[in-house]
Amino acid sequence: MKNPLLIVALMITTIIAIWGIVDTPGLADFAKKTVATEFTSRAWFIMLTVSFLLITSIWLAFSKYGALKLGKDNDEPEFSTLSWLAMLFSAGMGVGLLYWGTAEPLTHFLSVSDFDDSKTAAETALFLTNFHWGFHAWAIYAVTGMVIAYFSFRLEYPSLISSPIICVFGQTRLPRIVGWIADLMAIVAIAIGLGGSVAMGVFQVKEGIEVLFGLQDTGFGLTLGVFSVLCLSYILPLTVDLGKGMALLSNAAMLVAGALLIYLLLMGPTYFLMGGIVQGMGEYLGSFFVHGFRTFTFMDDKVGNWFQSWTLTYMVWWLAWAPFVGVFIARISKGRTIREFLICVITIPSAFSVLWFGVFGGLGFYGILNTDLPILNVVRDNISGVTFYVLDQFPLSSVTTAAVILAAFLFLVTSVVSAAFVLGMFSTGGDLNPSTRIKLSWGFILGALGLVMILSDSIDAVKSIIALGALPFVFIVLLLVVCFLKALKKERI
Amino acid sequence: MNNILDTIMNIQVFAFIGLLIWLYFKPDRKDLTDEHKKK
Numbered sequence: 001m002k003n004p005l006l007i008v009a010l011m012i013t014t015i016i017a018i019w020g021i022v023d024t025p026g027l028a029d030f031a032k033k034t035v036a037t038e039f040t041s042r043a044w045f046i047m048l049t050v051s052f053l054l055i056t057s058i059w060l061a062f063s064k065y066g067a068l069k070l071g072k073d074n075d076e077p078e079f080s081t082l083s084w085l086a087m088l089f090s091a092g093m094g095v096g097l098l099y100w101g102t103a104e105p106l107t108h109f110l111s112v113s114d115f116d117d118s119k120t121a122a123e124t125a126l127f128l129t130n131f132h133w134g135f136h137a138w139a140i141y142a143v144t145g146m147v148i149a150y151f152s153f154r155l156e157y158p159s160l161i162s163s164p165i166i167c168v169f170g171q172t173r174l175p176r177i178v179g180w181i182a183d184l185m186a187i188v189a190i191a192i193g194l195g196g197s198v199a200m201g202v203f204q205v206k207e208g209i210e211v212l213f214g215l216q217d218t219g220f221g222l223t224l225g226v227f228s229v230l231c232l233s234y235i236l237p238l239t240v241d242l243g244k245g246m247a248l249l250s251n252a253a254m255l256v257a258g259a260l261l262i263y264l265l266l267m268g269p270t271y272f273l274m275g276g277i278v279q280g281m282g283e284y285l286g287s288f289f290v291h292g293f294r295t296f297t298f299m300d301d302k303v304g305n306w307f308q309s310w311t312l313t314y315m316v317w318w319l320a321w322a323p324f325v326g327v328f329i330a331r332i333s334k335g336r337t338i339r340e341f342l343i344c345v346i347t348i349p350s351a352f353s354v355l356w357f358g359v360f361g362g363l364g365f366y367g368i369l370n371t372d373l374p375i376l377n378v379v380r381d382n383i384s385g386v387t388f389y390v391l392d393q394f395p396l397s398s399v400t401t402a403a404v405i406l407a408a409f410l411f412l413v414t415s416v417v418s419a420a421f422v423l424g425m426f427s428t429g430g431d432l433n434p435s436t437r438i439k440l441s442w443g444f445i446l447g448a449l450g451l452v453m454i455l456s457d458s459i460d461a462v463k464s465i466i467a468l469g470a471l472p473f474v475f476i477v478l479l480l481v482v483c484f485l486k487a488l489k490k491e492r493i
Numbered sequence: 494m495n496n497i498l499d500t501i502m503n504i505q506v507f508a509f510i511g512l513l514i515w516l517y518f519k520p521d522r523k524d525l526t527d528e529h530k531k532k
Contacts, residue, residue, distance in 0.1 A: 041502040170522060475509060482513050486521070 005180060006427040006438070009187040013445045016192065020452025020465070027452065028461035031468040038471055039308040043295050049474055050315050051292040054139035056481060057342045060146075064493050066339030070146065071153040075335040086251065087332050088349055095201040095411040097133070097356055098257065098404055103386040105129045105361030106379045109368065111306050122365045123283060126276065129361060130284040131291050132314040133353035135346055140318045142345040144326030144477060146338060147484045153334045155487070158430025161186040161323055161476065164483035182479070185472045186323035187426050191442070192469030193320035194419045195449025196462045201412040202227050202454055203384040208405040211388040212398060220457075227454060230412055231447045237417045238439045253410035256403050265359050267394050272366050277358030284354060313463045319477060320470030327422050363390050383459060416446050 020027040039046075060066060069075055077084065108125035109118075116124060147164055157163035162179025169175035206223045209215065215222070265273055296307040333341050367373045367390065378389045391400045420442040424434030427442075453462045 037498065038502070041499045042506060045503075045506045168521075169516075478509075478513055479516075482517050486517060490521075 003428060005183055005187075005429075009184055009191075009423075009427050010441060010445065012184070012188055013191045013449065016188075016469075017445060017448035017452055021448070021455065024452065024455040024461075028456045028458065028464065031461070031464040035313075035464045035467045035471070036308065039312045039467075042474075043308070043312055044297075046312055046315055046474060047293060047295055049478060050136045050140060050318075051289075053143045053477070053481070054136050054292065054346075057139045057142055057346060061339045061342040065488050065491065066337060066342075068150075068338050068488075068491060068493070069154070069335060070149040070330070070333055070338065070341055071335045075153065077333075077335040079332055084332055084336075085344065085348055086254070087247070088329060088345060094415060095197055095204070095408050097353070098387065098408050098411070099200045099204050099384070100129075101356060101360030101387055102364045102390050103379065103383050104132070105357055106364045106368070106375065106386060107383065108310070109365070110376060110379060114302075118369060122369065123279065126280040126357065126361055126365075127283045127287065127291075128310070129357045130280055130354050131288060132311065133357065134284060134350040135288055136292055136315065137318045138346045138350050140315075140322050140477070141325045141329060142342050143481060144322040145329035145333065145345065146341055147480045148326050149330035149333050149341070150338075150484060150487070152330060159327055159330065159432075160426060160430045161480070163430075164480050164487070168483040168486050178479075182476045183426055185476055187423055189320040189322075189470045189473045190324045190419055190423055190426075191445060191449055193317065193324070193466050194415060194446050195453050196317075196466040197415060198227075198230070198412060198446065198450030199453030199456075199462050200384075200459070201408050202230060202450070203459070204387070204408050205230075205405050205412075207382070207385040208388055208401055208408070211385065211392065212401050212405065223454060227447075227451065230409070230416075230450075233409075233413050234416045234420075234443060235440070237413065238420055238443045239436050249410055250414040253407045253414065256407040256410070260400060260403050260407070261356060261359055263400065264363060264391075264394065268359070268363050269366050269370075272370075273359050273362040276362040276365065277355060280358050281354050309460065309463065313467050316467045316470040316474065317463070319473045320466055322473065322477060323426070324419055324422050327425070328418065360387070360390070363393075367393065416443065419446060 016027070079087065105122075105125045108128045109121050112124045112128075113121040115121075148159055148161075151157045151163045151167055152159045155167055157167050160179075161182045162176075165175050165179040165182060169178075202223060206218070206226045209222060209226070210218055296303050299307075329345060333345075336344075364375055364386070367375045373393065375386070375389065378386050387404060388401055391397050391404065394400065420439045421434065423442040423446075424438045425431060428434050428438060453465060456462060456465070
């Protein structure tokens with residue numbers, strides 16, 4: 001067999017895709033039960049892992065190792081700091097932020113308002129959202145990216161998840177087997193995670209089109225239509241080498257999203273939004289560390305279920321994306337020091353998330369607390385449409401709605417193309433130019449997995465399936481950290 | 494949740510954490526250390 005990893009990875013993801021298409025409720029049910037068992041039993045371990053990754057990042061950034069370069073000692077950064085920061089933004093600013101911008105804080109508001117008055121509930125809801133998208137999430141990405149960059153650029157190993165394991169423990173049989181399994185798990189986690197994002201993006205674009213053109217009851221037809229256009233849109237970029245074209249598309253999406261943020265901040269109740277952002281930032285900085293260890297063990301089942309379906313799901317979702325985003329941020333960070341890398345990757349995108357949710361969530365809270373708009377009913381009945389409902393309350397809503405559709409679509413295309421590239425690279429032993437045939441195969445599988453998630457027609461099912469794919473990666477990321485710390489011991493500083 | 498399943502799942506985690514700690518402190522093979530220093 002020429003490339004067993006590629007064949008096994010394609011087989012596993014194809015089987016999951018076929019299972020999901022033939023028996024969508026069966027797969028969703030299996031995912032929900034398995035993930036619930038895992039979350040009940042190992043919640044403490046997942047929270048401890050993400051807190052450990054953050055603490056390790058802070059220690060490394062301020063230790064003597066912080067001065068080490070992710071590259072040879074005389075390597076200089078490839079991109080200017082400003083351009084590097086912009087690319088970090090675009091890596092974190094996927095379709096998820098567009099989808100959840102208003103929806104997530106308001107969903108937490110609904111849950112928390114059962115226990116608190118509405119003003120305190122808004123504060124807590126914003127804190128929880130900031131926590132899910134903040135330092136812990138970015139520490140997962142940063143550690144994975146740092147390990148990949150260190151072994152690739154400083155020790156000259158291929159950009160693979162298995163490289164640190166083989167470098168540190170040698171080319172003997174056991175490290176090679178463990179490395180092979182780690183690569184396989186990373187591939188499965190990326191493929192399933194991407195499938196989930198495709199589904200979320202398609203749901204949102206479909207809702208946006210309905211709002212923009214005043215369509216009603218389009219059923220499944222429009223969803224499948226959007227999905228088909230998406231598949232057609234990424235086939236061409238997969239067959240030609242667009243070089244920096246994809247980065248341009250991604251930056252264009254980022255610009256549209258940034259313009260939307262500024263527009264809403266200025267057109268909306270600016271005093272309220274800025275007040276919310278500053279307060280949200282303070283609440284977050286004051287409590288993020290303790291919250292990272294919170295497992296809600298002594299609370300009732302309702303809170304426990306909320307914790308599993310949000311906090312734990314998010315943490316494993318970031319783990320699912322870690323190899324993909326890690327490779328991306330590693331590639332753009334050659335020549336940076338560990339200190340600079342960790343501080344910037346963890347703090348800057350987190351600060352942007354606080355700003356983003358402060359504006360989008362703040363608009364929702366303003367509507368709930370100061371107007372009679374039935375926003376919470378929209379959250380209950382149609383979560384994919386919440387952002388558009390809020391945009392509809394402002395001037396030029398057709399322009400802003402079109403902007404969200406455009407940005408979501410661009411993010412989707414660039415994510416799928418980049419993921420197909422990374423999957424091609426991982427499954428061919430680190431080949432930096434995987435063949436068109438391999439990239440198209442992965443593009444096809446990502447589309448099929450996206451279709452599975454779309455057919456499930458439930459964002460909860462999507463979240464469970466992603467968590468199922470990502471869970472083994474909790475173990476891999478810790479093993480990578482040990483490899484990295486062992487390698488650091490040999491550095492002469 | 495089934496207690497036995499819970500116990501088994503957590504024993505796996507404890508064993509894994511133990512393995513990581515052992516791997517961290519385990520002395521490296523000399524050939525690997527030399528190769529690393531060369532790079």
